Amino acid sequence: MANRTVFIVSDRTGITAETLSHALLTQFPTINFTTVALPFVDTSEKALETLQRVNQDAQQSGIRPLVFTTFIDDELRSTVASGDGVFFDMFEAFIGPLERELGVESSHTVGKSHGVIDPDEYTSRIGAVNYSMRTDDGVSMTEYNRAGIIILGVSRSGKTPTCLYLALHFGIYAANYPITEEDLDRGRLPDDVIQSRKKLFGLTIDPERLRQIREERRANSRYAQLRQCRYEVAQAVALFRREGIPYIDVTAMSIEEIGTTILHKARMRRQLY
Amino acid sequence: MANRTVFIVSDRTGITAETLSHALLTQFPTINFTTVALPFVDTSEKALETLQRVNQDAQQSGIRPLVFTTFIDDELRSTVASGDGVFFDMFEAFIGPLERELGVESSHTVGKSHGVIDPDEYTSRIGAVNYSMRTDDGVSMTEYNRAGIIILGVSRSGKTPTCLYLALHFGIYAANYPITEEDLDRGRLPDDVIQSRKKLFGLTIDPERLRQIREERRANSRYAQLRQCRYEVAQAVALFRREGIPYIDVTAMSIEEIGTTILHKARMRRQLY
Numbered sequence: 001m002a003n004r005t006v007f008i009v010s011d012r013t014g015i016t017a018e019t020l021s022h023a024l025l026t027q028f029p030t031i032n033f034t035t036v037a038l039p040f041v042d043t044s045e046k047a048l049e050t051l052q053r054v055n056q057d058a059q060q061s062g063i064r065p066l067v068f069t070t071f072i073d074d075e076l077r078s079t080v081a082s083g084d085g086v087f088f089d090m091f092e093a094f095i096g097p098l099e100r101e102l103g104v105e106s107s108h109t110v111g112k113s114h115g116v117i118d119p120d121e122y123t124s125r126i127g128a129v130n131y132s133m134r135t136d137d138g139v140s141m142t143e144y145n146r147a148g149i150i151i152l153g154v155s156r157s158g159k160t161p162t163c164l165y166l167a168l169h170f171g172i173y174a175a176n177y178p179i180t181e182e183d184l185d186r187g188r189l190p191d192d193v194i195q196s197r198k199k200l201f202g203l204t205i206d207p208e209r210l211r212q213i214r215e216e217r218r219a220n221s222r223y224a225q226l227r228q229c230r231y232e233v234a235q236a237v238a239l240f241r242r243e244g245i246p247y248i249d250v251t252a253m254s255i256e257e258i259g260t261t262i263l264h265k266a267r268m269r270r271q272l273y
Numbered sequence: 274m275a276n277r278t279v280f281i282v283s284d285r286t287g288i289t290a291e292t293l294s295h296a297l298l299t300q301f302p303t304i305n306f307t308t309v310a311l312p313f314v315d316t317s318e319k320a321l322e323t324l325q326r327v328n329q330d331a332q333q334s335g336i337r338p339l340v341f342t343t344f345i346d347d348e349l350r351s352t353v354a355s356g357d358g359v360f361f362d363m364f365e366a367f368i369g370p371l372e373r374e375l376g377v378e379s380s381h382t383v384g385k386s387h388g389v390i391d392p393d394e395y396t397s398r399i400g401a402v403n404y405s406m407r408t409d410d411g412v413s414m415t416e417y418n419r420a421g422i423i424i425l426g427v428s429r430s431g432k433t434p435t436c437l438y439l440a441l442h443f444g445i446y447a448a449n450y451p452i453t454e455e456d457l458d459r460g461r462l463p464d465d466v467i468q469s470r471k472k473l474f475g476l477t478i479d480p481e482r483l484r485q486i487r488e489e490r491r492a493n494s495r496y497a498q499l500r501q502c503r504y505e506v507a508q509a510v511a512l513f514r515r516e517g518i519p520y521i522d523v524t525a526m527s528i529e530e531i532g533t534t535i536l537h538k539a540r541m542r543r544q545l546y
Contacts, residue, residue: 023364027345039534086370129437161398161441168438257286
């Protein structure tokens, strides 16, 4: 496998450069990339140091490293771009065309993106995280009136990370309720849950995958038996259908994908922070 | 303020397009953007529908909407690009140059980025989230041996969201310990905490900001008094210094920025999922 060093450089957190380069590099599965993240390169000295690291890598490996950047500061960008790397600035590629289209200059203010915080926005995200923590695993069902969404699923189907993702990224008050064996045996959900019917969203998962996850948590238990997993998943899906609760199969999905899909299907407004 | 509609379109989750466009658009604070996210545009029908929505918006508003996309599928991309929007495909801009530099074609496989999951990777992220939930707020200190990092700070300084962010995004086992008034009065941390000295990282915050946050949580309490906030913050910082614990002031930082800064300062390896 061919090797290639990748530098991700920014005068801020580098989150944007990291996200985009990650998406791009996964399109080249035959190359073995080694990634070096260099955030907060916000002085001339640090830019020169970065330049030296890039050049050193180019010299030692004999191959030009890829350098993905999101510099707001033009001088710092130029310094890093003058090196022996293959340079991709993710702002430069789009800011120029955007300025022309919008008829205004970009503000070049560092880091409005993930940086400067709006206290209200911050408070609402933290509020959502606290809410999701507080209502995790079926606790505080009396607070369901404040929920933006209530995620349902059997134990270990991915409810908690999904709720936290929705809260952290989108400021959504996401509660979750674990469907218990008792619920499944009775064939219905508790009144507190069913009263919030419009907010309910179900997760289902392949029973074999569920077995693996549960086995890691509680090896050789009845809880982790394939037979048990099959029973719970089938009953939960039957319950979703009977109650008209939308649901998705999360078996092959990442947390980001689960979260985004739910927002999309539940037609909730996305507000990226 | 000038208005402009922005479409974010993808045949997958659209997270990459959303992150990059968000970073770009914040550089134009004088324009009032209305964002429409259209993820999972993965059939010809959906691409045509998207095209119509873009054209309709262009016609109604009299201004061409911005269309940010990350299409893996060339045909779907072409369909959407044929509309009346100003089109920016974030993959197209970089994939071509990357293919030439790397000497291989991109795989054009949809969604390796946030999509197809590696079960081990998934398990490790979920493991980290569960760990952070379990050890939140000073609980389960006996598990500190498994921690990648332990975040310290007074109540409401942002420990919990920081830990969850580190766990969700980077799969880091992040615990947190709330510094209590008792700790501050004694001037030292519990043995369980201090024994993990190398993993400790402190958060500090402007006392006035802390007062606001606490006031929202428990109005008119001693806990939320400015005097109390000042005392706790000053004592906590003195403690960090005395014990040689690295710390950052999170007052003007977003959660992403706090997380990234800690990784950077603690020299932890970033592994974006």
